[in-house]
Amino acid sequence: MPDGSQSKARIAVFISGTGTNMAALLYASRLKDAAFEIVLVASNVEGAEGLTLARTEGLATFTHSHKGITREEQDAAMEAAAVEAGADYIVLAGYMRILSQGFVERWEGRMLNIHPSLLPKYKGLNTFARAIESGDSHAGSSVHIVTHELDAGEVLAQVKVAIAADDTAESLAARVKIAEHQLYPRAVADYVSRGNDPDHLYARLRELALALPETHEKTSHGSPGFRVGTVKSGKFFAHFSQMHHGSQHIAVLVKTSSMDELLALVETQPETYYKPDYYGASGWVGVILNRPGLDWDHVQDWLMRSWREVAPARLTKLHDAADMF
Numbered sequence: 430m431p432d433g434s435q436s437k438a439r440i441a442v443f444i445s446g447t448g449t450n451m452a453a454l455l456y457a458s459r460l461k462d463a464a465f466e467i468v469l470v471a472s473n474v475e476g477a478e479g480l481t482l483a484r485t486e487g488l489a490t491f492t493h494s495h496k497g498i499t500r501e502e503q504d505a506a507m508e509a510a511a512v513e514a515g516a517d518y519i520v521l522a523g524y525m526r527i528l529s530q531g532f533v534e535r536w537e538g539r540m541l542n543i544h545p546s547l548l549p550k551y552k553g554l555n556t557f558a559r560a561i562e563s564g565d566s567h568a569g570s571s572v573h574i575v576t577h578e579l580d581a582g583e584v585l586a587q588v589k590v591a592i593a594a595d596d597t598a599e600s601l602a603a604r605v606k607i608a609e610h611q612l613y614p615r616a617v618a619d620y621v622s623r624g625n626d627p628d629h630l631y632a633r634l635r636e637l638a639l640a641l642p643e644t645h646e647k648t649s650h651g652s653p654g655f656r657v658g659t660v661k662s663g664k665f666f667a668h669f670s671q672m673h674h675g676s677q678h679i680a681v682l683v684k685t686s687s688m689d690e691l692l693a694l695v696e697t698q699p700e701t702y703y704k705p706d707y708y709g710a711s712g713w714v715g716v717i718l719n720r721p722g723l724d725w726d727h728v729q730d731w732l733m734r735s736w737r738e739v740a741p742a743r744l745t746k747l748h749d750a751a752d753m754f
Protein backbone atom coordinates (compact mmCIF):
# COMPACT_ATOMS: atom_id res chain seq x y z
CA MET A 430 0.00 0.00 0.00
CA PRO A 431 0.94 3.63 0.08
CA ASP A 432 4.41 4.99 0.44
CA GLY A 433 5.84 8.24 -0.80
CA SER A 434 5.71 7.11 -4.40
CA GLN A 435 2.29 5.53 -4.32
CA SER A 436 -1.18 6.83 -3.62
CA LYS A 437 -2.32 7.46 -0.07
CA ALA A 438 -4.60 5.10 1.81
CA ARG A 439 -8.15 6.44 1.86
CA ILE A 440 -9.78 6.39 5.26
CA ALA A 441 -13.34 7.05 6.41
CA VAL A 442 -13.53 8.24 10.02
CA PHE A 443 -16.64 7.42 12.06
CA ILE A 444 -17.43 9.66 15.03
CA SER A 445 -20.26 10.27 17.47
CA GLY A 446 -18.98 13.19 19.51
CA THR A 447 -16.38 15.90 19.69
CA GLY A 448 -14.16 14.31 17.08
CA THR A 449 -10.85 15.50 18.47
CA ASN A 450 -9.16 12.27 17.37
CA MET A 451 -10.62 12.80 13.93
CA ALA A 452 -9.09 16.30 13.99
CA ALA A 453 -5.72 14.84 14.98
CA LEU A 454 -5.95 12.41 12.07
CA LEU A 455 -6.96 15.19 9.73
CA TYR A 456 -4.05 17.48 10.55
CA ALA A 457 -1.61 14.57 10.47
CA SER A 458 -2.93 13.72 7.02
CA ARG A 459 -1.96 17.19 5.86
CA LEU A 460 1.67 16.85 6.82
CA LYS A 461 4.28 16.12 4.19
CA ASP A 462 4.48 12.44 3.14
CA ALA A 463 1.34 11.49 5.05
CA ALA A 464 0.39 7.86 4.46
CA PHE A 465 -3.36 8.42 4.47
CA GLU A 466 -6.07 10.91 3.59
CA ILE A 467 -9.55 11.29 5.04
CA VAL A 468 -12.17 10.79 2.35
CA LEU A 469 -15.22 10.93 4.63
CA VAL A 470 -16.25 11.80 8.17
CA ALA A 471 -19.44 9.96 9.03
CA SER A 472 -21.58 10.05 12.15
CA ASN A 473 -24.69 8.55 13.69
CA VAL A 474 -25.30 11.84 15.55
CA GLU A 475 -26.61 14.68 13.40
CA GLY A 476 -25.26 17.46 15.60
CA ALA A 477 -21.91 15.86 16.45
CA GLU A 478 -19.40 18.62 17.13
CA GLY A 479 -16.74 16.96 15.04
CA LEU A 480 -18.90 17.25 11.93
CA THR A 481 -18.76 21.03 12.09
CA LEU A 482 -14.99 20.98 12.18
CA ALA A 483 -14.87 18.46 9.33
CA ARG A 484 -17.09 20.70 7.17
CA THR A 485 -15.07 23.79 8.05
CA GLU A 486 -11.99 21.93 6.87
CA GLY A 487 -13.70 21.00 3.62
CA LEU A 488 -14.07 17.29 4.30
CA ALA A 489 -16.98 15.29 2.95
CA THR A 490 -19.42 14.38 5.73
CA PHE A 491 -22.31 11.99 6.12
CA THR A 492 -24.83 11.55 8.91
CA HIS A 493 -27.37 8.86 9.51
CA SER A 494 -29.19 8.60 12.81
CA HIS A 495 -29.44 5.15 14.33
CA LYS A 496 -32.75 5.98 15.99
CA GLY A 497 -35.74 3.82 15.14
CA ILE A 498 -33.87 1.43 12.83
CA THR A 499 -32.03 -1.85 13.33
CA ARG A 500 -28.32 -2.10 13.94
CA GLU A 501 -27.90 -3.73 10.53
CA GLU A 502 -29.76 -0.91 8.77
CA GLN A 503 -27.66 1.72 10.48
CA ASP A 504 -24.44 -0.11 9.67
CA ALA A 505 -25.51 -0.61 6.05
CA ALA A 506 -26.09 3.12 5.62
CA MET A 507 -22.71 4.03 7.14
CA GLU A 508 -20.92 1.33 5.18
CA ALA A 509 -22.51 2.40 1.90
CA ALA A 510 -21.30 5.96 2.49
CA ALA A 511 -17.75 4.71 3.18
CA VAL A 512 -17.76 2.56 0.05
CA GLU A 513 -19.18 5.41 -2.01
CA ALA A 514 -16.35 7.64 -0.78
CA GLY A 515 -13.84 5.01 -1.93
CA ALA A 516 -12.53 4.23 1.56
CA ASP A 517 -9.88 1.52 1.91
CA TYR A 518 -10.14 1.62 5.71
CA ILE A 519 -12.69 2.61 8.33
CA VAL A 520 -11.21 4.33 11.36
CA LEU A 521 -13.46 4.56 14.41
CA ALA A 522 -12.80 7.61 16.57
CA GLY A 523 -15.30 7.81 19.40
CA TYR A 524 -17.99 6.07 17.38
CA MET A 525 -20.32 4.98 20.16
CA ARG A 526 -22.05 2.09 18.46
CA ILE A 527 -21.66 -1.65 18.69
CA LEU A 528 -21.28 -2.92 15.14
CA SER A 529 -23.18 -5.78 13.54
CA GLN A 530 -21.22 -8.92 12.80
CA GLY A 531 -21.57 -8.84 9.02
CA PHE A 532 -20.23 -5.30 8.85
CA VAL A 533 -17.22 -6.16 11.02
CA GLU A 534 -16.49 -9.26 8.95
CA ARG A 535 -16.61 -7.41 5.63
CA TRP A 536 -14.02 -4.93 6.91
CA GLU A 537 -11.87 -7.39 8.77
CA GLY A 538 -8.31 -6.13 8.88
CA ARG A 539 -9.43 -2.81 7.46
CA MET A 540 -11.17 -1.31 10.48
CA LEU A 541 -9.37 0.22 13.47
CA ASN A 542 -10.54 1.67 16.77
CA ILE A 543 -9.01 3.67 19.59
CA HIS A 544 -9.95 2.74 23.13
CA PRO A 545 -9.00 4.79 26.19
CA SER A 546 -7.34 2.12 28.32
CA LEU A 547 -4.27 -0.07 28.25
CA LEU A 548 -6.02 -3.08 26.72
CA PRO A 549 -6.66 -5.83 27.63
CA LYS A 550 -7.50 -3.89 30.80
CA TYR A 551 -10.84 -2.09 31.03
CA LYS A 552 -12.79 -2.93 27.92
CA GLY A 553 -16.07 -1.06 27.58
CA LEU A 554 -16.99 2.16 29.38
CA ASN A 555 -15.78 4.24 32.36
CA THR A 556 -12.19 3.24 31.81
CA PHE A 557 -10.64 6.19 33.71
CA ALA A 558 -12.67 5.76 36.88
CA ARG A 559 -11.91 2.04 36.84
CA ALA A 560 -8.16 2.61 36.45
CA ILE A 561 -8.16 5.15 39.32
CA GLU A 562 -10.27 2.93 41.59
CA SER A 563 -7.94 0.01 40.98
CA GLY A 564 -4.99 2.10 42.11
CA ASP A 565 -3.19 1.70 38.77
CA SER A 566 -0.04 3.74 38.27
CA HIS A 567 -0.88 4.32 34.60
CA ALA A 568 -3.87 4.72 32.35
CA GLY A 569 -3.51 5.11 28.60
CA SER A 570 -4.96 4.36 25.23
CA SER A 571 -4.80 1.54 22.70
CA VAL A 572 -5.32 1.29 18.97
CA HIS A 573 -6.64 -2.06 17.90
CA ILE A 574 -8.09 -3.94 14.98
CA VAL A 575 -11.86 -4.23 15.19
CA THR A 576 -13.16 -7.77 15.53
CA HIS A 577 -16.57 -9.11 16.50
CA GLU A 578 -15.64 -9.10 20.19
CA LEU A 579 -15.75 -5.64 21.78
CA ASP A 580 -12.31 -4.00 22.27
CA ALA A 581 -10.62 -7.39 21.87
CA GLY A 582 -8.91 -7.29 18.45
CA GLU A 583 -5.13 -7.27 18.04
CA VAL A 584 -3.55 -4.25 19.74
CA LEU A 585 -1.39 -2.33 17.27
CA ALA A 586 -0.05 0.42 19.51
CA GLN A 587 -0.44 1.87 22.98
CA VAL A 588 0.54 4.95 24.90
CA LYS A 589 0.80 5.14 28.70
CA VAL A 590 -0.31 8.10 30.77
CA ALA A 591 0.73 8.36 34.43
CA ILE A 592 -2.08 8.74 36.94
CA ALA A 593 -1.56 11.60 39.42
CA ALA A 594 -2.55 11.25 43.08
CA ASP A 595 -5.26 13.88 42.72
CA ASP A 596 -6.55 12.80 39.30
CA THR A 597 -10.27 12.59 38.72
CA ALA A 598 -11.76 10.68 35.81
CA GLU A 599 -12.14 14.05 34.03
CA SER A 600 -8.60 15.32 34.57
CA LEU A 601 -7.18 11.97 33.55
CA ALA A 602 -9.41 11.79 30.47
CA ALA A 603 -8.13 15.17 29.33
CA ARG A 604 -4.49 14.04 29.43
CA VAL A 605 -5.25 10.71 27.79
CA LYS A 606 -6.89 12.64 24.94
CA ILE A 607 -3.66 14.55 24.34
CA ALA A 608 -1.78 11.27 24.28
CA GLU A 609 -4.34 9.77 21.91
CA HIS A 610 -3.84 12.59 19.47
CA GLN A 611 -0.19 11.58 19.16
CA LEU A 612 -0.92 7.88 19.07
CA TYR A 613 -3.74 7.49 16.59
CA PRO A 614 -2.27 9.21 13.52
CA ARG A 615 1.00 7.32 13.98
CA ALA A 616 -0.71 3.96 14.47
CA VAL A 617 -2.97 4.45 11.45
CA ALA A 618 -0.03 5.53 9.28
CA ASP A 619 2.02 2.50 10.34
CA TYR A 620 -0.88 0.17 9.75
CA VAL A 621 -1.75 1.37 6.26
CA SER A 622 1.95 1.37 5.31
CA ARG A 623 2.69 -2.12 6.55
CA GLY A 624 2.43 -3.52 3.03
CA ASN A 625 5.69 -1.69 2.26
CA ASP A 626 7.38 -2.51 5.51
CA PRO A 627 9.97 -5.27 4.96
CA ASP A 628 9.90 -6.26 8.64
CA HIS A 629 6.16 -6.76 8.58
CA LEU A 630 6.25 -8.66 5.29
CA TYR A 631 9.10 -10.85 6.46
CA ALA A 632 7.35 -11.66 9.74
CA ARG A 633 4.22 -12.84 7.86
CA LEU A 634 6.28 -14.85 5.40
CA ARG A 635 8.30 -16.44 8.17
CA GLU A 636 5.17 -17.57 9.96
CA LEU A 637 3.87 -19.28 6.82
CA ALA A 638 7.19 -20.82 5.82
CA LEU A 639 8.01 -22.22 9.24
CA ALA A 640 4.52 -23.74 9.50
CA LEU A 641 5.55 -26.23 6.79
CA PRO A 642 7.03 -29.54 7.98
CA GLU A 643 10.71 -29.73 8.93
CA THR A 644 11.64 -26.22 7.98
CA HIS A 645 14.15 -23.76 9.38
CA GLU A 646 15.41 -20.28 8.72
CA LYS A 647 18.84 -19.70 7.22
CA THR A 648 20.76 -16.78 5.78
CA SER A 649 22.24 -17.08 2.34
CA HIS A 650 24.24 -14.37 0.55
CA GLY A 651 23.10 -11.93 3.22
CA SER A 652 19.37 -12.60 2.75
CA PRO A 653 17.18 -14.73 4.97
CA GLY A 654 15.55 -17.80 3.54
CA PHE A 655 13.86 -21.03 4.50
CA ARG A 656 15.03 -24.61 4.09
CA VAL A 657 13.42 -27.99 4.41
CA GLY A 658 15.25 -30.96 5.85
CA THR A 659 17.91 -31.11 8.52
CA VAL A 660 19.75 -28.00 9.65
CA LYS A 661 22.94 -29.53 8.24
CA SER A 662 21.82 -30.62 4.81
CA GLY A 663 18.42 -28.98 4.22
CA LYS A 664 17.49 -27.38 0.90
CA PHE A 665 16.17 -23.88 0.32
CA PHE A 666 12.55 -23.59 -0.80
CA ALA A 667 12.17 -19.83 -0.33
CA HIS A 668 14.40 -16.77 -0.24
CA PHE A 669 13.35 -13.35 0.98
CA SER A 670 14.50 -10.57 -1.28
CA GLN A 671 14.43 -6.98 -0.21
CA MET A 672 15.06 -4.54 -3.04
CA HIS A 673 18.03 -6.48 -4.34
CA HIS A 674 20.21 -5.28 -7.19
CA GLY A 675 18.30 -2.03 -7.60
CA SER A 676 14.92 -3.79 -7.76
CA GLN A 677 12.03 -1.98 -6.05
CA HIS A 678 10.44 -5.24 -5.08
CA ILE A 679 10.18 -6.87 -1.72
CA ALA A 680 9.60 -10.46 -2.72
CA VAL A 681 9.77 -14.10 -1.91
CA LEU A 682 11.69 -16.21 -4.40
CA VAL A 683 10.19 -19.64 -4.94
CA LYS A 684 10.97 -22.51 -7.26
CA THR A 685 8.90 -22.98 -10.40
CA SER A 686 8.71 -26.30 -12.21
CA SER A 687 10.45 -25.03 -15.35
CA MET A 688 11.92 -21.99 -17.07
CA ASP A 689 8.87 -21.99 -19.40
CA GLU A 690 6.55 -21.63 -16.45
CA LEU A 691 8.67 -18.87 -14.95
CA LEU A 692 8.73 -16.88 -18.19
CA ALA A 693 5.00 -17.33 -18.75
CA LEU A 694 4.21 -16.04 -15.25
CA VAL A 695 6.41 -13.00 -15.66
CA GLU A 696 4.99 -12.22 -19.06
CA THR A 697 1.31 -12.62 -18.18
CA GLN A 698 1.36 -11.16 -14.65
CA PRO A 699 4.20 -8.66 -14.40
CA GLU A 700 2.53 -6.92 -11.44
CA THR A 701 2.87 -10.13 -9.42
CA TYR A 702 5.97 -11.92 -10.73
CA TYR A 703 9.46 -11.08 -11.94
CA LYS A 704 12.56 -12.97 -12.91
CA PRO A 705 15.18 -12.24 -10.26
CA ASP A 706 18.83 -11.76 -11.13
CA TYR A 707 21.00 -14.78 -10.42
CA TYR A 708 18.29 -17.07 -8.94
CA GLY A 709 16.07 -16.56 -12.00
CA ALA A 710 18.55 -18.50 -14.11
CA SER A 711 17.83 -21.63 -12.11
CA GLY A 712 14.06 -21.37 -12.18
CA TRP A 713 13.28 -19.26 -9.14
CA VAL A 714 10.53 -16.70 -9.64
CA GLY A 715 10.04 -13.56 -7.54
CA VAL A 716 6.53 -13.24 -6.06
CA ILE A 717 6.15 -9.55 -5.25
CA LEU A 718 4.96 -8.87 -1.71
CA ASN A 719 4.84 -5.06 -1.66
CA ARG A 720 1.90 -4.67 -3.98
CA PRO A 721 -1.70 -3.60 -3.45
CA GLY A 722 -4.14 -6.43 -2.90
CA LEU A 723 -1.47 -8.95 -1.88
CA ASP A 724 -3.17 -12.25 -1.07
CA TRP A 725 -1.31 -14.25 1.59
CA ASP A 726 -3.15 -17.44 0.65
CA HIS A 727 -1.53 -17.14 -2.75
CA VAL A 728 1.88 -16.74 -1.12
CA GLN A 729 1.20 -19.74 1.04
CA ASP A 730 0.30 -21.83 -2.04
CA TRP A 731 3.61 -20.90 -3.60
CA LEU A 732 5.57 -21.74 -0.48
CA MET A 733 3.91 -25.13 -0.38
CA ARG A 734 4.62 -25.79 -4.06
CA SER A 735 8.22 -24.76 -3.71
CA TRP A 736 8.58 -26.83 -0.55
CA ARG A 737 7.30 -29.86 -2.48
CA GLU A 738 9.77 -29.20 -5.31
CA VAL A 739 12.74 -29.58 -3.00
CA ALA A 740 11.57 -31.59 0.02
CA PRO A 741 12.90 -35.15 0.37
CA ALA A 742 10.51 -37.89 -0.75
CA ARG A 743 10.00 -39.17 2.79
CA LEU A 744 8.38 -35.80 3.66
CA THR A 745 6.35 -35.23 0.50
CA LYS A 746 4.97 -38.77 0.79
CA LEU A 747 3.81 -38.12 4.32
CA HIS A 748 2.28 -34.89 3.16
CA ASP A 749 0.48 -36.53 0.25
CA ALA A 750 -0.91 -39.14 2.62
CA ALA A 751 -2.16 -36.43 5.01
CA ASP A 752 -3.77 -34.58 2.08
CA MET A 753 -5.97 -37.58 1.36
CA PHE A 754 -7.88 -37.11 4.63
Ligand code: GRF
Pocket residue numbers: 444445446447448449450451479522523524543544545570606609
Ligand atom coordinates in the same frame (compact mmCIF):
# COMPACT_ATOMS: atom_id res chain seq x y z
C1 GRF B 1 -11.60 8.84 22.80
O1 GRF B 1 -11.15 8.95 24.11
C2 GRF B 1 -11.49 7.43 22.32
O2 GRF B 1 -10.50 6.69 22.94
C3 GRF B 1 -12.84 6.85 22.64
O3 GRF B 1 -13.73 7.90 22.46
C4 GRF B 1 -13.07 9.14 22.66
C5 GRF B 1 -13.39 9.99 21.47
O4 GRF B 1 -13.02 11.30 21.67
N1 GRF B 1 -13.11 5.70 21.83
P1 GRF B 1 -13.07 12.38 20.47
O5 GRF B 1 -14.50 12.39 19.95
O6 GRF B 1 -12.10 11.92 19.45
O7 GRF B 1 -12.68 13.68 21.09
